[in-house]
Every structure is written in structure tokens, then in C-alpha cells.
Amino acid sequence: MSIECRPGHVEPFTVHFDDLDPMGIVHNSRYAVFLERALSRWWGERGVSFAGGRPSTPDAVHAVAEYCISYRAPVRGTGEIGVHFWLENLGESSAVYGFRILSPDGGTVHAEGRRVNVKLDPRTLRPAPWTDDARRTAEPLLAVGAEEVAQQR
Template structure:
């Protein structure tokens, strides 16, 4: 499987009045899973400050389709990968899965744009971030080169 699956715990406060995960929480699950993955590679916030300039990015686009509700608390999986990596953008795809990976609860797309911290204009990813992001590519860079 390409990308990464981050195990994730659903808590009681993630649920709505019907006992299913509230729709807005799915975006939070992805945000936290991505943050954990990037932090493990040195890209995070420490002491209220970014550890690298690549942490400075904005979500330019977000879409999600709900397939099957997550009912109650317990473990799920957040599967994410990079569909395309541009000069200053990254297109993520993601799925919220049951703990066993058999049920897709939701799936979607998120586009991030790296920003220059002074101008808030798009800026290129560092080579370190690009190298890390390549681990998440759905199609390895070598295969993309062969397809051209």
C-alpha cells in the first residue's frame, strides 16, 4: 500500500448526538495524522515556533466524501498519501478506515500551499521536505520518470 496509515483513537467528544463521529472531526483526524507524520521527520512547532519553514503552509482546497459512519469510540486508521508534489504545493489524498482497514468511512483530497512567512505568498518546499514527501507519493518518482 502506498502512503502511510496512522492509527488514530476516536474519543467520546468526537461523537455527535447520534453517537457517530461528527462530520467536522474527519478533517481534524487528517490534520492530526499529518502533523504526527511530519513531526516525526522534524517538521513541527516547538515552543510556539515552526521548526522549519515548511511548516508554514495553508490549505487551499479541501473535499471529503462520507461513505460509512464511524460509530462510537475506538481505533481507526487515517490513510494518506501525496498524489502530486509541486514546487510550492502538495495534493494529498486520504481515507478514514476502520481499524482492520476493511471499511472506508470517508475519503477526500486536500491541497496545501507552502507560504513564505514574511510575504505569505507561495514559496518552494525545501529539499528536506520534498525528500520526506516523496515517501508518501502514490507513484514513486522513478516510475513517473519512466512514464514520460
């Protein structure tokens, strides 16, 4: 799969039989899992992950504060899809992702929505600022230019 979407990234993803409901379409709860796995893969490839139950960096410690999804067209059966995601905003301690679940050719939007993460201090579990490393890593996902992001802070 080679769908080009700007801003952000499209992660190819495979729908498996156990993702389907009794009608043979992707169960509504699986869309959140698809996004979670796509984000985890993208960040993990850039060194932000968990290994042995420990975060590789403080930026790996975050919680979902909000999740909103609209379903547009069912994904029917198993096979390939694309998970397109981008950052609408990277705040002091929050990250607002936009996302779409796409057909393999990118022509059909199966679902779309947003997810808000809050970065947490690993010791206190209170909101904490993203590191400069995380901000640099996130730049390709940002929906606005780096200059505009700097002005938003």
C-alpha cells in the same frame, strides 16, 4: 493496528467521546481534524513541526487551499480507526494529499477525499517552493515513483 496500505501511511487514531454527535457517530467536522492530527504527527516525527510558536523549518508554514471529503459509512462510537494518507502530487509550492478514514481492519472506508496545501514563505505568507529536505522526506508518501515526480516538475 497494523494496516498496510500503499502508497502512503496509515496512522492509528483513537476516536473519543467528544468526537461524536448526539446520534453517537463521529461528527462530520471531526474527519478533517483526524487528518490534520495524523499529518501533523507524521511530519512532526520527521522534524517538521512548530515548537514554542515557531516553525522548526520553513516547510512547516503552509495553508490549506482546498478540502474535499466524501462520507461513505459512519464511524459509530469510540475506539480505534486508521487515517490513511498519501501525496498524489508534490508541486513547486503545493501538495495534494489523498486520504481515507478506515476501520481498524482496513475493510471499511468511512470517508475519503483530498486536501491541497500551499507552502508559504514565513515572512511574506506568499506561495514559496518546498525545500529539497521536504521533498526527500515526502518521498515515502508519493503515489508515483521519484523519477516520475522529477519529470512532473
